[in-house]
Amino acid sequence: METPNPNIKMWQGNVACAEGALAAGCRFFAGYPITPSSEIAEVLSLRLPKLGGNFIQMEDEIAAMGATIGASLGGVKAMTATSGPGFSLKQENIGFAAMAEIPCVVVNVQRGGPSTGLPTHAAQGDVMQARWGTHGDHPIIALAPGSVRETYDMTVKAFNLAEKYRTPVILLSDEIVGHLTEKVEVPPIESLGLTDRKKPTVPPEQYRPYEMDSSDIPPMANFGEGYRYHVTGLAHDETGFPTNNPEKIQAQLERLNRKIERYRDEIVEVEVQYTEDAEILVISFGSTARSVRRAVINAREQGIKAGLLRLKTIWPFPGKEIEAISASVRKIIVAEMNLGQLAHEVEWATRRSKPVVRINKINGEPITPNEIFNAIIRQD
Amino acid sequence: MDYLYYLRQDKMPHIWCDGCGHGIILKSILRCVDKLGWDKNDIALVSGIGCSSRTPGYVDFNTLHTTHGRALAFATGLKIANPKLHVIVVSGDGDATAIGGNHFIHAARRNIDITMIIYNNYIYGMTGGQVSPTTPAHKKASTAPYGNPDEPFDISRLAQAAGATYVARSTVYHVGKMDNYIGNALQKTGFSVVEILTPCPTSYGRRNKEGNGVDMMRYQKENTIGIEKAKNMSAEALAGKIVTGVFVDKEQESYLNRYNEVIKKAQSGV
Numbered sequence: 001m002e003t004p005n006p007n008i009k010m011w012q013g014n015v016a017c018a019e020g021a022l023a024a025g026c027r028f029f030a031g032y033p034i035t036p037s038s039e040i041a042e043v044l045s046l047r048l049p050k051l052g053g054n055f056i057q058m059e060d061e062i063a064a065m066g067a068t069i070g071a072s073l074g075g076v077k078a079m080t081a082t083s084g085p086g087f088s089l090k091q092e093n094i095g096f097a098a099m100a101e102i103p104c105v106v107v108n109v110q111r112g113g114p115s116t117g118l119p120t121h122a123a124q125g126d127v128m129q130a131r132w133g134t135h136g137d138h139p140i141i142a143l144a145p146g147s148v149r150e151t152y153d154m155t156v157k158a159f160n161l162a163e164k165y166r167t168p169v170i171l172l173s174d175e176i177v178g179h180l181t182e183k184v185e186v187p188p189i190e191s192l193g194l195t196d197r198k199k200p201t202v203p204p205e206q207y208r209p210y211e212m213d214s215s216d217i218p219p220m221a222n223f224g225e226g227y228r229y230h231v232t233g234l235a236h237d238e239t240g241f242p243t244n245n246p247e248k249i250q251a252q253l254e255r256l257n258r259k260i261e262r263y264r265d266e267i268v269e270v271e272v273q274y275t276e277d278a279e280i281l282v283i284s285f286g287s288t289a290r291s292v293r294r295a296v297i298n299a300r301e302q303g304i305k306a307g308l309l310r311l312k313t314i315w316p317f318p319g320k321e322i323e324a325i326s327a328s329v330r331k332i333i334v335a336e337m338n339l340g341q342l343a344h345e346v347e348w349a350t351r352r353s354k355p356v357v358r359i360n361k362i363n364g365e366p367i368t369p370n371e372i373f374n375a376i377i378r379q380d
Numbered sequence: 381m382d383y384l385y386y387l388r389q390d391k392m393p394h395i396w397c398d399g400c401g402h403g404i405i406l407k408s409i410l411r412c413v414d415k416l417g418w419d420k421n422d423i424a425l426v427s428g429i430g431c432s433s434r435t436p437g438y439v440d441f442n443t444l445h446t447t448h449g450r451a452l453a454f455a456t457g458l459k460i461a462n463p464k465l466h467v468i469v470v471s472g473d474g475d476a477t478a479i480g481g482n483h484f485i486h487a488a489r490r491n492i493d494i495t496m497i498i499y500n501n502y503i504y505g506m507t508g509g510q511v512s513p514t515t516p517a518h519k520k521a522s523t524a525p526y527g528n529p530d531e532p533f534d535i536s537r538l539a540q541a542a543g544a545t546y547v548a549r550s551t552v553y554h555v556g557k558m559d560n561y562i563g564n565a566l567q568k569t570g571f572s573v574v575e576i577l578t579p580c581p582t583s584y585g586r587r588n589k590e591g592n593g594v595d596m597m598r599y600q601k602e603n604t605i606g607i608e609k610a611k612n613m614s615a616e617a618l619a620g621k622i623v624t625g626v627f628v629d630k631e632q633e634s635y636l637n638r639y640n641e642v643i644k645k646a647q648s649g650v
Contacts, residue, residue, distance in 0.1 A: 028461055049646035054460045054639060058453065059486035066446065066453025066483075067460075070426075073444065074461025096447050223442040224462045226421050230437055232445035241391065241437060 007186045013151045013178040014039035014081075017107055017171065018047065019186070020155030021079050025194060026105070027053030028078040030067035032060055032086060035119040036175040037109035040081040061086040065093035065106070072097075072104045073231065075222030077159055081107035083175075084126060085116060088133065094168050095134030096233045099256070101210070101218070103162035103197055105155070107171040109178040110286075112364045121364030122175035124286055127341035130170045131315050137253065139260035141267060142170040142315040144285040148182035154312070160195040161267060165260060166220055172314055174337070176287035176366060200227060208238040210252060216259040260316060269312040270321045274300060278307025280376050281329040283322065283346055285311040288335050288367050295372035306376050311342070319349030326350055333375050335359040335367050381414045383407060391438050396431060399585075399593020401552035401578030402499055406435055408555065408576075409468070409497065412563040424465045426455040428480060430472040431506045431580075432499035449480030452487045455494050463636055466566065469496040473514040474504045477533050481513070488542035491570040492635040497562060498535055498573065501580035509583030520587045536627045539573040546572035547628040551600040552579070557624060564626075570634040577622060 011019065018040045021029070029048060031041035045055040054071075058064040064080045071078040082090060087108040097104050110126050112118025126133075130142040141161050145151040151173060158169040200207050200219040204227045211218045221227035234242035235249045243249060260267070271289075274296060275281065284292045289310040299306035309325050311318055326332055332354050334343035343358045350356070359375055361367050387410075396402045413423065423441040427433035429448035436443035442465070446454045451469045459467040476484050476498045487494065503521060504510040511521035511528050514535060518527040539547045546568040548561035558576055565572035579585060579596030590596050600622060607625030610618060 028457065030457060046646075049639075049643040052643060052647075056456070056460065058456070059482050062450060063453035063456070063483055063486070066450040067457030069446075070444070070454035070457025070459075071461040072457075073454075074458045074465070076461040078457065078461070092447050093450065093453075222462070223424050223444070223458060224421065224465050228420060228440055228442050230443045230445065232437070233447055234445065 009184045009186060010181055011148050011184045012039060012181045013145070013148045013173060014109065015043050016148045016152040016184055017081070017155045017173065017178075018043035020152035021105070021159070022047055022051065023152070023189060023192060024077065024156040024159035026077045026079050026159060027051065028068070028071035028076045029054070030056045030058050030064040030071070030078070030080050032058055032064045032082065034061070034083045034086045036111055036178050037081045037083045037107060039178070040107060040109075061089035062093060065090040068104050069093060069097050069102045072102050073223050075224070077103070077163070079105040079107065081109065083109050083111045083119075084113045087126060087129060091133040095136065095138060097168040098134065098138040098140065099233050100231050101166035101220070101256070102168075103166055104168050105158045105162055105171060106168055107155070107173060110172065110174040112362065118364040120175070122287060122337060122366060123362065123364070124174055124288060124337040125341070125362065126172060127314060127338065130172050137257055139167060139257050140170060140315050141165070141167060141260060141313070142172045143312060144172045144314050145177055146286055146289045146310060146312075147177065148180055149184045151177060152184060152186070156192045160193060163195045163197045164217070165263065166197065166217055167260065170315075172286070174286045180287075204228065209240040210236060211238045212251065212255055216255050216262060264316040267313060268316060268318045268321065270318050271308075271310040271312060272325060273308040275307035275309060275325050277305055278329050279305040280331045280333065281307050281309055281326050282333045282335060282372060282376065283309045283311065283342070284335045285314060285342065288337055291367050291369045292335055292372055294369035295376060298369065298373050299376045304376060317345050317349065319345070322346055322349045326354060329354065331355055331357060333357045333359060333372065335372050337361050337367060381411060383410055386410045386413070386420070386440055388438055388440050394438055395434055397582040399579060399581035399596070400431070401501070401593070401597070402432055402435065404552040404555065405497065405499055405558070405576050405578060406438065408558045408562050410439070411559055412566055415563060416566060418466055422464060422466055424455070424458055424467045426451045426458065426467060426469045428471055428475040429506075430475045430504070432470055432472040433475060435470045449475050449478070450483065451475070452480065452483040452494065452496065456487065456492050459492060459494055460636070460639070463493070467494045468566070469494055471496060471498050472505070473498065473500040473502065473535065474512040477513045477535055477538065485538065485542040488539050488544040488571050488573070490635050491543060491545060491632055493570060495565045495568070495572045495574070497565070498575045499578050500535060500575050501578045501584060503580050503584040505580045505583045509587060521584070522587070535575045536573070540628045543571070544573045544628060545570035545630050545632050548626045549575040549577070549624045551577040551604055551622060551624060553597045553600040554604065554624065561626065564629070569637075570632055
C-alpha cells in the first residue's frame, strides 16, 4: 500500500481558511457563532491552543472585531470570521482598524441577504459592503477565493497584505466555497511569503506612528515594546494624537487612502482563461466563477470564442485589468449572485464601451453553467 | 510624587470643564500606579468614547482610544495578546453600561484580567447632557426635558451580579477611599471594577439645579453612607443617599489562568 502523503488533505473551504490562518502565523481568533462561517471558529478553537495561541468566543460580533484589533495591537496576528449580518455589525470597528492602521483579517463567508436572509445558502451580495460598509473614505482590500485550496492561499495572502499595508483585509468567501470539500495539497510554509509588519527603527522618543514617509506605510510598534504612543479613531496627525488642523487631517487621510491605491498593482490578482482571442468575456468571482469555467469550456468545445476573467481581488477593483482584457471583445457577461454589484463596476471600468450582460441570481441557488452558456450564445 | 512624570504635558490643557471631577480620578489612577511602581511601558490605558474616555490621551502609557462602548472588547484582545501588560479600561456611565453594557457584563462573567474604572456622572457629557443609564429617575437631561422616565442602573450591583472579582464605589470627594479602591483593583487578578461618582456641573448639575462642582462635591460629602451602615437602613432612609464601599472582594480563577489550562490540555493531547 502506498504511504499517504501527509500534505494532501480533504478539507472544507472553512477548514482551509482556518488552516491557512495558522500557517500565516495567526495566533489569535475572536469570533461569534454565525452560519455559514462557524466551522472556522470551531477549527480554531481546537487548533489554536495546541500552538499556544488563543481562541475566544466573544459576546457579540462587535466585540469579536474589537478584540481582534486589540490583539493585533498587542503584537499577535489576529483574525475574526463571520457572515453577512455579523459583517454588518463589525463595520464600525473595521473602520477603526482602517483609520488606526491596525493589521487584521476579517472573513465574511457570504450568505443570502438582506437581513437574516438565507443563512444556509450562498450569495455574493456583500461586494459593496466590503468596500463601503463602514463610514467615511477609507482604503480596503478584499479577496475572493474560488476553491478550497485558494481559500487557504488567500487567507495567507490576506495576512501578508494586512501586515504589509497596515490595514484590515476582507476575505470575501461564500457559502459554496466555505462548505465545499476538495482535495488540497498543502504548500510548504517557505512558499507562503510570510510577511510581518514593519517595525520602527528609531528610538521611542522619535517614533511617529503615522509618519508621512516615502512609502506611505508607517512602521508599527506593538503595545508593550517601549513605544508609548496613542491610538485613536479620531482624525489624528503623525503623532497619533487627535487634531482639528485641516491641513494635517487632509494629508493623513489622503495618505491613508493612497497607501493602498499606489500599491494596487502588487495587490490585485485576476485569473484569465481563453482570453487571447475571446469575443465574449465572462467576468465573475468566487463560487460563481466555477460555473463560468464550465460554461466557457462548453462554449469553446462548440467553437464559440468565449473567455473567462475571474477577479481574485475585488478591492482594490481590477478596473485596469478588466479594461485591458476586454479591449477586443464584443460582449461582456458578468455573472454574480447579487443584482449587479460587480457589473456596475465593470461598466464603469470599461466606460460602457461594450454591452454588459448581467446574470444575477439572489435566491440562494448557484448560477448554473447552462445559464451562463445560454447567455454566451444568445444574440444580444 | 511627580504627576508630571506620567502626564503628556504637551497635550494640556485637557478638555474637561471647570468643576468636573474627572481630573481627580486621573490623579488617583496615577498615584496608585506610582505606588505600585509599574513601568509606564507595561501599562495600557484603554477607553471608548466620551469625556472620561479622553483620559488616555493625557497619560504617558500605551494608550488606546477605541469606539463607543467597545473599550473592553479591544482591551480583551490586547490583554490576551500581551499578558504582561497591565490593562486598565476607563469608561463613562453611558459608554460602559449603555452601548457597552454587553461587553461589561461579559467581561465580568469571563473574569478577564482587566481593571475597569467607571467615571459615573449620570449623564452623557460630551454630547451635551443626554440622559444616561445612570441618570436617576425624574432628573432632567437634554433628552429628558420632563424628567427621566427610566430607572437607573446600579453599576456596582450590576458588576457584582455579572461576576466581577472586585467591585467598589467611591466619590471623587472621598479621595482616600478612591485611592484605596483603585489601588486594590489594580492588584486584583481577574476583572475588577471601581465606580467613581464624579460631578458634571455643566451638563447635569446645571440642568438639575445642583450647583457648581463644589456644590456637587459637597453633596457627595454630606450624603454618602458606607456599605456596612447602609445594610441596616431602610429604603426610605437611603433615598437620595450614595452608598460607597467594597461590594465584592473575592478570589476566583481569572480568564487567562483558565485559558492557560486550555493550552495545557490541548498540547498534552487530552
